[in-house]
Amino acid sequence: MSALPEDGPKDDVVLAARNVAKSYGSVHALKGVNFDIHRGQVTTLFGENGAGKSTLMKILSGVEQPTLGEIILDGEPVVFASSSQARDRGISIIHQELSLAPNMNVRDNIFMGREIMTATGVDFAEEERQTRLLMAELEEDIDPLTPVEDLRLGQQQIVEIARALSVNSRILIMDEPTSALSASEVEVLFKVIHDLTGRGVSIVYISHHLEEALQITHHAVVLRDGTMTAYAERKDIDLEWIVRHMVGDNFDLGSPPTGYEMGEVSLKIEGLKVPDPGGAGYSVVDDMSFSVRAGEIVCIYGLMGAGRTELLESVAGRLAATAGKVLLKGRDITGQSIAECIRDGLVLVPEDRQRDGLVQTMTVGRNLSLASLGAFTRGLFTSAAREAGLVGAAIRKVHIKTDGGAAEIGSLSGGNQQKVVIGKMLATEPEVILLDEPSRGIDIGAKAEVFKLLAERARQGLAVVYTTSEVGECLSIAHRIIVMRRGRISAEFGPDATKEQIMAASGEAVHAH
Amino acid sequence: MSVTPAIDTKATTNGSKRKKSFVELLFEGRAFFALIAIVVVFSLMSPNYFTVSNFLIMASHVAIFGLLAIGMLLVILNGGIDLSVGSTLGFAGVVAGFLMQGVTLPQFGIILYPSVWVVVILTCLLGAAVGAVNGVLIAYLRVPAFVATLGVLYVARGLALLMTNGLTYNNLGGRPELGNTGFDWLGFNRLAGVPIGVLVLFVFAVVCHVLLTRTAFGRWLYASGGNERAAELSGVPVKRVQIIVYMLCGMCAAVAGLVLSSQLTSAGPTAGTTYELTAIAAVVIGGAALTGGRGTVIGTMLGAFVIGFLSDGLVIIGVSAYWQTVFTGAVIVTAVLLNSIKYGRR
Numbered sequence: 001m002s003a004l005p006e007d008g009p010k011d012d013v014v015l016a017a018r019n020v021a022k023s024y025g026s027v028h029a030l031k032g033v034n035f036d037i038h039r040g041q042v043t044t045l046f047g048e049n050g051a052g053k054s055t056l057m058k059i060l061s062g063v064e065q066p067t068l069g070e071i072i073l074d075g076e077p078v079v080f081a082s083s084s085q086a087r088d089r090g091i092s093i094i095h096q097e098l099s100l101a102p103n104m105n106v107r108d109n110i111f112m113g114r115e116i117m118t119a120t121g122v123d124f125a126e127e128e129r130q131t132r133l134l135m136a137e138l139e140e141d142i143d144p145l146t147p148v149e150d151l152r153l154g155q156q157q158i159v160e161i162a163r164a165l166s167v168n169s170r171i172l173i174m175d176e177p178t179s180a181l182s183a184s185e186v187e188v189l190f191k192v193i194h195d196l197t198g199r200g201v202s203i204v205y206i207s208h209h210l211e212e213a214l215q216i217t218h219h220a221v222v223l224r225d226g227t228m229t230a231y232a233e234r235k236d237i238d239l240e241w242i243v244r245h246m247v248g249d250n251f252d253l254g255s256p257p258t259g260y261e262m263g264e265v266s267l268k269i270e271g272l273k274v275p276d277p278g279g280a281g282y283s284v285v286d287d288m289s290f291s292v293r294a295g296e297i298v299c300i301y302g303l304m305g306a307g308r309t310e311l312l313e314s315v316a317g318r319l320a321a322t323a324g325k326v327l328l329k330g331r332d333i334t335g336q337s338i339a340e341c342i343r344d345g346l347v348l349v350p351e352d353r354q355r356d357g358l359v360q361t362m363t364v365g366r367n368l369s370l371a372s373l374g375a376f377t378r379g380l381f382t383s384a385a386r387e388a389g390l391v392g393a394a395i396r397k398v399h400i401k402t403d404g405g406a407a408e409i410g411s412l413s414g415g416n417q418q419k420v421v422i423g424k425m426l427a428t429e430p431e432v433i434l435l436d437e438p439s440r441g442i443d444i445g446a447k448a449e450v451f452k453l454l455a456e457r458a459r460q461g462l463a464v465v466y467t468t469s470e471v472g473e474c475l476s477i478a479h480r481i482i483v484m485r486r487g488r489i490s491a492e493f494g495p496d497a498t499k500e501q502i503m504a505a506s507g508e509a510v511h512a513h
Numbered sequence: 514m515s516v517t518p519a520i521d522t523k524a525t526t527n528g529s530k531r532k533k534s535f536v537e538l539l540f541e542g543r544a545f546f547a548l549i550a551i552v553v554v555f556s557l558m559s560p561n562y563f564t565v566s567n568f569l570i571m572a573s574h575v576a577i578f579g580l581l582a583i584g585m586l587l588v589i590l591n592g593g594i595d596l597s598v599g600s601t602l603g604f605a606g607v608v609a610g611f612l613m614q615g616v617t618l619p620q621f622g623i624i625l626y627p628s629v630w631v632v633v634i635l636t637c638l639l640g641a642a643v644g645a646v647n648g649v650l651i652a653y654l655r656v657p658a659f660v661a662t663l664g665v666l667y668v669a670r671g672l673a674l675l676m677t678n679g680l681t682y683n684n685l686g687g688r689p690e691l692g693n694t695g696f697d698w699l700g701f702n703r704l705a706g707v708p709i710g711v712l713v714l715f716v717f718a719v720v721c722h723v724l725l726t727r728t729a730f731g732r733w734l735y736a737s738g739g740n741e742r743a744a745e746l747s748g749v750p751v752k753r754v755q756i757i758v759y760m761l762c763g764m765c766a767a768v769a770g771l772v773l774s775s776q777l778t779s780a781g782p783t784a785g786t787t788y789e790l791t792a793i794a795a796v797v798i799g800g801a802a803l804t805g806g807r808g809t810v811i812g813t814m815l816g817a818f819v820i821g822f823l824s825d826g827l828v829i830i831g832v833s834a835y836w837q838t839v840f841t842g843a844v845i846v847t848a849v850l851l852n853s854i855k856y857g858r859r
Binding site: 339350355356360366374380381 | 723727728729732733735736738739740742743744745746747748749750802805806807
């Protein structure tokens with residue numbers, strides 16, 4: 001391993017983090033990280049989801065303040081109280097979700113909030129001239145008067161970059177800039193990045209496409225679980241080095257449960273096709289077929305946009321499929337509503353628990369009982385006693401740490417909130433449970449608990465399908481690993497697969513375009 | 514490597530917070546304390562305020578707004594809004610008046626005089642139908658609730674005006690020989706000294722309270738108002754809930770229209786203008802969140818009584834109608850302010 005950055009910032013280091021730590025309550029997102037940004041060079045931050053990349057970027061760009069440690073800009077410690085303060089000092093961040101107003105044109109977006117004023121109002125001509133100048137510098141043929149919504153995503157990103165440059169940014173942080181771009185747009189972006197570095201702009205780059213990032217980076221920093229595990233210059237490293245440091249020796253997330261007979265096929269999917277929910281006209285799930293037996297745990301691995309979420313949502317009755325069949329215990333349930341699927345024993349734990357999983361205005365108990373109201377309704381009325389019994393059992397079975405059913409949902413930690421969502425679906429006593437990224441945004445201990453819980457249930461005959469974008473989680477409790485890539489199954493592995501094999505099959509290591 | 518479960522410190526510290534402080538208690542029951550304050554202040558200012566007969570009169574005023582507010586509460590719990598209730602009230606009153614005049618069927622050469630019960634049921638169905646239009650527009654055609662019900666506000670008012678040509682039905686008494694007497698029972702009669710309108714409000718409030726707290730539908734309503742996506746993924750038929758909610762709201766408005774036209778012994782096409790705003794105010798003062806998912810019948814009833822007792826009190830002590838409007842507005846803003854403090858804290 002190469003040496004970590006030394007304590008004193010070197011001459012070409014424009015921005016540095018020293019022992020930066022960040023805690024959210026009891027969750028430690030960053031545990032003392034050192035990080036250097038070199039003038040006119042690209043520094044790429046590698047790490048799995050939840051490794052702390054975004055938190056570090058938020059701290060560097062002033063969106064959040066570190067709990068401990070300091071930020072050093074041009075050799076002097078600085079404190080950014082807000083992102084606008086950081087921007088005033090020349091640090092801009094371009095988020096994965098672009099922050100442009102789609103209804104306004106390029107010129108107005110670039111000068112939003114700092115319009116050039118004259119005595120008679122906004123000097124549109126001057127703004128337009130400067131915009132043209134910026135676009136010429138970036139060698140992009142975008143008319144300043146085009147509405148942003150008419151631009152391709154790649155061009156919109158260029159507009160964001162132009163906006164950052166228009167405030168004289170010296171340091172540009174890019175969070176997954178290529179995840180939604182086409183191959184040619186990526187090329188354009190890389191050319192722009194290259195030009196920018198030539199002009200002395202420093203770039204911090206975050207990407208899941210490892211090989212792609214290796215093309216442009218000068219320095220690589222790897223984060224894992226809030227600590228920096230490795231630092232090196234481009235010339236000293238290769239893909240294998242990154243993967244090794246990214247994944248590391250994983251926390252033990254369990255192993256596939258054994259010692260029992262798997263049952264009949266519980267869930268069978270044949271030739272499922274799901275159109276893009278955004279109406280883009282192609283299939284996000286393209287001819288998927290697989291089956292899961294009672295007591296079996298199947299992991300579906302894939303990158304963002306591989307179609308995992310759409311696959312699960314379609315099976316569970318939320319998205320309509322254009323072709324294919326879903327069979328539950330041999331019975332065709334294709335096209336059933338969510339409520340009918342739940343009644344028949346097929347449930348989905350959605351990916352985004354805040355948006356799709358929890359009702360924030362209801363208590364823990366009411367969230368837990370929401371999917372199984374029928375179980376404690378007699379005639380017209382619900383029975384408070386039966387409900388309390390069901391809630392109590394759910395809290396015990398999924399080990400939720402709470403004051404009881406009457407507690408506010410917001411009083412729970414992320415991991416316990418996730419257990420509420422899982423407990424709610426398990427309370428319906430399903431035959432098949434689909435979990436979309438069950439480990440997202442919860443700490444490692446809670447992850448292990450969730451996986452242990454699923455393994456226990458599988459032992460009792462539940463068919464479990466979960467998705468993940470962290471390769472370490474594939475090699476935990478799953479009996480079988482299905483790798484999805486662009487809506488199709490690209491490979492299938494047993495529990496003895498290696499991380500490199502799985503990542504290669506997903507297209508993560510090799511650039512997918 | 515072993516698994517160490519993450520200790521959730523938040524959950525344990527929360528245990529000590531369970532006992533509510535006095536301030537919190539005052540805050541929780543703010544609508545209740547506001548009502549008490551109103552009663553105390555006006556009783557001190559006027560000897561006529563604190564009498565049984567005055568309370569019953571005020572209560573029968575509240576009945577109209579209270580009925581509208583119950584329906585509105587259901588809609589607001591769902592995260593929607595229904596601006597059409599005032600118009601529906603007027604429309605329902607006019608239709609009831611029209612039915613009371615007798616329905617001429619020229620093809621058969623006869624005039625039908627439906628009995629009062631038939632009129633009541635038909636009017637309720639009409640209210641439900643108006644609500645169903647709202648519901649379908651919002652749930653299936655994805656028109657924003659504000660716009661859909663605003664449109665229906667105009668349509669229902671227009672229909673009421675068309676039916677009467679702008680005039681008012683004054684003869685709602687019916688005739689004994691036609692067997693359609695008794696319409697004034699709703700507005701004038703009393704059971705054990707309590708006006709029927711107040712009893713109707715009470716019954717509706719109890720039924721609605723039970724609906725919200727003891728039935729699966731109530732749970733569906735709170736869940737889909739709190740987070741529609743999560744509710745849908747938990748198997749809640751969110752669209753059906755939405756339509757039913759608007760139908761119930763329309764029905765409440767129709768009943769309010771019946772009570773009002775019975776109280777006035779006349780059915781005018783402009784009855785209930787701007788009442789929707791009073792209903793919304795009552796719900797908000799009662800602590801419900803306009804974003805949905807939070808609110809109770811008891812709170813809403815308190816809200817309705819706060820508004821009713823306040824404005825009647827101002828009349829009794831002789832404050833001008835203009836000041837009444839100012840006071841009512843101030844109360845509403847204060848209530849929303851307190852709500853945002855409460856819901857904003859988390």
